[in-house]
Amino acid sequence: DKWKNHKDRFTLISDMYKKLNDLPGIDFNFSQPIADNVEEAVTGVKGELAVKVFGKDLNILEEKAQEISNIIQTVSGITDVGIFREIGQPTVEITVDRTKAAKYGINVSDVQELIQSSIGGTVATQLYEGEEHFDVVVRLEKAYRNSIEKIGSMLVTTPSGARIPLSEITDISYKPGAAFIYREKNSRFIAVKFSVRGRDLGGAVREAQSKVEKSVQLPEGYYTVWGGEFENEQRALSRLAIVIPLSLLIIGLLLYSTFDSWGYALIILSSMPFVIIGGVFGLLIWHLHFSVAAGIGFVALFGVSVQDGVVLLSYVKAHRTDYPDKIELIKAAASRRLRPIVMVALLAILGLTPAALSTGIGSETQKPLAVVIVSGLFVAVGLNLIVRPVLFKLFTPKE
Structure with missing residues (x-):
């Protein structure tokens, strides 16, 4: 509570x-x-x-x-x-001194077999109960293997038949071993x-x-x-470093094929720095950091901004002959295209505002994307209706 x-x-x-x-x-x-x-x-x-x-x-x-x-x-x-x-796992380490073992003619495998059968146990037979069967393992009683001294006193048989304690040919000690x-x-x-x-x-x-x-x-x-997450972010950002320039290039080529003019295409693409500024200010206001989701939001924002530019300049191109004065043409285009440009922006802003304001589980993924688009679109609307007409007036030839 x-x-x-x-x-x-x-x-x-x-x-x-x-x-x-x-x-x-x-x-x-x-x-x-x-x-x-x-x-x-x-x-x-x-x-x-x-x-x-x-x-x-x-x-x-x-x-x-x-x-x-x-x-x-x-x-x-x-x-x-x-x-x-x-x-950190306590272990008993038994190291065979090969020089001492060789003096008695004992192989390392003989020592391993003794340790295995005495401590680990050896399967002596099997017990059958109906259709089930179980291994019967034989090993020394706990009292004879529960300390280093007891393990060291185990007897190893030499080839000559003599029996010597295990500690005579091994070093036995407690050491921290690997738990995992x-x-x-x-x-x-x-x-x-x-x-x-x-x-x-x-x-x-x-x-x-x-x-x-x-x-x-x-x-x-x-x-x-x-x-x-850092490794995943670096992979995603490296892809974005390729995707974003490639997207801008494709957008530029599509704009040129639409208007048959690099001037029109560059006027539309000139909005990109201003839209980026809007998205960055949004991240600052919401105290968010740039992430892969924010990068995808910028890509989406570029597309919406370009779409608004196309809506505005397509009217300009279609009605250039109807207005002898360029300023009158620009005013008419801005007033006639105001509603569709604002409606496109409002549709995205209203749809993404809940995500931009969300604080629940999963919001850390969707929130940067929504904040970038919402804040960037506020800038894009003013850009399309104020800055682009000015650029059109300054950088297009008179007809």
């Missing part, structure tokens, strides 16, 4: 963080079950973003992961930092997960990458991969 009055997920997380942060010695994270499943499918671990350190030695991986964790926690906007630790080993493309890795809040994703990750590159020295054969 205490956590109901929050307008969105981020304010709820902020308030919960303030309450929980006072508890010493507790690591906590904020997530949702479905989001966890999606993030695990993307990054390979349960985390929105992750740095994966690849290498062979688990101890070195753990050490470097801790260094990276300490560094990225100093980056503004990065929260929920945690390491998916792999070492993450692998990707046949390589071991350890992951450092984190989230970004209150800052643009790309800027935060790039700053973290720069600090890690300067401060963390990785041994030969070890490397890092920054995955998760």
Whole structure:
């Protein structure tokens, strides 16, 4: 009941963080079950973003992961930092001293068989109960294998028939072993997960990458991969870097084929910088960061802006002979095309305003797109009715 009055997920997380942060010695994270499943499918671990350190030695991986964790926690906007630790499982390590074993004529395989049968157990027979059958495993009683001393006192038979304690030819010790080993493309890795809040994703990750590159020295054969939403965003932005110029080129060619004039085409395309300014101001007012959704919104905004320009200039081209004075022609075009231009803008603005004002689950994806289009269209309407007529007056020849 205490956590109901929050307008969105981020304010709820902020308030919960303030309450929980006072508890010493507790690591906590904020997530949702479905989001966890999606993030695990993307990054390979349960985390929105992750740095994966690849290498062979688990101890070195753990050490470097801790260094990276300490560094990225100093980056503004990065929260929920945690390491998916792999070492910590208590294990008994038995290492055969091959030189000592060779003196007694004992093979390593003989030692392995003893350990397997005494501690792990060996299948002696099978027990049948009706149609079911079960393996019967025989091994030493717990009292004879529950400590290093007891394991070391196990007797190994030499080829001569003598029996010596296992500790005579092995080193037995407790060591922290691997509780779980993450692998990707046949390589071991350890992951450092984190989230970004209150800052643009790309800027935060790039700053973290720069600090890690300067401060963390990785041994030969070890490397890092920054995955998760950042990796997906970079792939999408690289595609947009190709799609947006290509879209503008195709739009320019279509405008030229429509009006048979590069002058008309350039007048229509000249609206792009102003429309971009409108979209950027919208993101600033709503305190949103540029994202893939916002980039797609700009592409859609270009199309609507060009459509409005075509509506206006098509009237100009069709009625040039009806008005001897260019200014009168421009006034007539602006007044006659006012209604369709405004209606197109209002249709998109009214349709996307709920998405621009939304704060529910999933709004972080649709909101930037809607905000860019709504704010950009406010600029586009004035642009079509004020700026384009002026450009037409200045940059088209008299007839």
